[in-house]
Amino acid sequence: MVPHLITALTGPINELEQRILDSMPAIERWFRLEWMEHTPPLYSSVDIRNAGFKLAPVDTNLYPHGWNNLTQEMLPLGVQAAMAAIEKICPEAKNLLIIPENQTRNTFYLSNIAQLQRIFHGAGLNVRIGSIDPAIKKPTPVELPTGETVTLEPVVRSKRRLGLKNFDPCTILLNNDLSAGAPGILEDLHEQYLLPPLHAGWSVRRKSRHFQSYEEVAKRFGKMLGIDPWLINPMFNKCGEVDFQSDEGLETLRTNVDALLAKIRKKYKEYGINEKAFVVVKADASYGFGVMPVREAKDLDHLLKRGKGKGAPEVHDVIIQEGVLTAERMNEAVAEPVVYMMDRYVVGGFYRVHAERGDDEALNAPGAHYVPLAFTESTRMPQPGHKPGASAPNRFYMYGVIGRLAMLAASYELEATDPEAEVYA
Known part of the structure; x- marks a missing residue:
């Protein structure tokens, strides 16, 4: 199932899809060589926006939730990828401990944990769930809407290891983005593998660093493919600190917004795109304040009002990112594909659909629902000879390429922030 595009099925996006399909052997070889030099994150998900004239990642999550949105048909792909990852990391592994967020009452989130447990159990591991939530003092079963039960158990920390009572894992899988900081217990x-590593958490990670890495990847990929990297890369500016209470840094923010809008308008003119350019302003670390589209620097005034008042953040490192429209629709509601990966493999995904949002707004908000992408075995088998956009596997292959480019950028990013690498640099 491919949702229709409101943009005519001609122009840059179809030329890009055709170029990607025609270049599949070169693309796969390029990725193979990259993975010989760089280690992919254990798992990741990438939000992609298809504007009809541009296809680009807008967010990359290294602690992806939402695994429960993947269909049963996708599970074998996830199991195979998990087996490949564990074989590389800890081939003698028997036990795996999953550390979730401290969201013991959120059954939708815990359904995601249950799916991860199912995947790694299918890969041949004993899998249990260890909570670092101080409220979990004994094994706590939680019944899910599906009728199955997830049992949260309190973790036990020794001098050098983390586990459960009578359960000693080789590998610990974090599904907690550490936005509140890395707890000492981790x-x-x-003597254990902690995946992803602590420096992948939001206490260290910055979106600007990720998209700087992605820009490097997109340039190299674009050169290999003979395309303008802008077609797959959202431009951005890092603004630095902005204090929404005292207005400090606001003029710099306005100047950066104007400069980025000018660059986008120049690209729109080059490609004959009759859309109004916009940017999104968001916190550089984790979530902070919400994502807001800005078409003129004066539009920032509304954002600044939202940033003031009781409970508002005092200071934020801010990133300004090129806004990418979504031209995809599911039953007339705006939609965007989200691609899920494990190790270096695309294993599935879904369309995030929101009937109450516009094509320039973030869809990851209350009211969104999820329609599984038809990632099957044929996802990795594009169909030569089909017109661009006419074949689900072809469209999904293109999404998978963009997702893997973002995953590769994440591997660059993690290498650059690895504290142990700095010691030996």
Whole structure:
């Protein structure tokens, strides 16, 4: 199932899809060589926007939730990828411990944990769920809407290891983005594999660093493919600190917004695009304040009012990112594809659909629902000879390429922030 595009099925996006399909052997070889040099994150998900004239990632999550949105048909792909990942990391592994967010009452989130448990159990591991939530003092079963039960158990920390009572894992899988900081209980685990590593958490990670890495990847990929990297890359500016209470840094923010809008308008003119350019302003770390589309620097005034008042953030590192429209529709509601990966493989995904949002707004908001992408075995088998956009596998292959480019950028990013690498640099 491919949702229709409101943009005519001609122009840059179809030329890009055709170029990607024609270049599949070169693309796959390029990725193989990259993975020989760089280690992919254990798992990731990438939000992609298809504007009809541009296809680009707008967010990359290294602690992806939402695994419960993947269909049963996708599970074998996830199991195979999990087996490949564990074989590389800890081939003698028997036990895996999943550390979730401290969301013991959120059954939708815990359904995601249950799916991860199912995937890694299918990969041949004993899998249990260890909570670092102080409220979990004994094994706590939680019944899910599906009728199955997830049991949260309190973690036990020894001097050098983390586990459960009578359960000693080789590998610990974090599904907690550490936006509140890395807890000490997860530090100094020298005899266990903690995946993703602590420096992948939002206490260290910055969106600007990720998209700087992605820009480098897109340029190299674009050169290999003979395309303008802008077609797959959202431009951005890092603004630095903005204090919404005292207005400090606001003029710099306005100047950066104007400069980025000018660059986008120049590209729109080059490609004959009759859309109004916009940017989105968001916190550089984690979520902070919400994402807001800005078409003129004066539009920032509304954002600044939202940033003031009781409970508002005092200071934020801010990133300004090129806004990418979504031209995809599911039953007339705006939609965007989200691609899920494990190790270096695309394993599935879904369309995030929101009937109450516009094509320039973030769809990851209350009211969104999810329609599984038809990622099957044929996802990785494009169909030569089909017109661009006419074949689901062809369209999904293109999404998978963009997702893997973002995953590769994440591997660059993690290498650059690895504290142990800095010691030996």
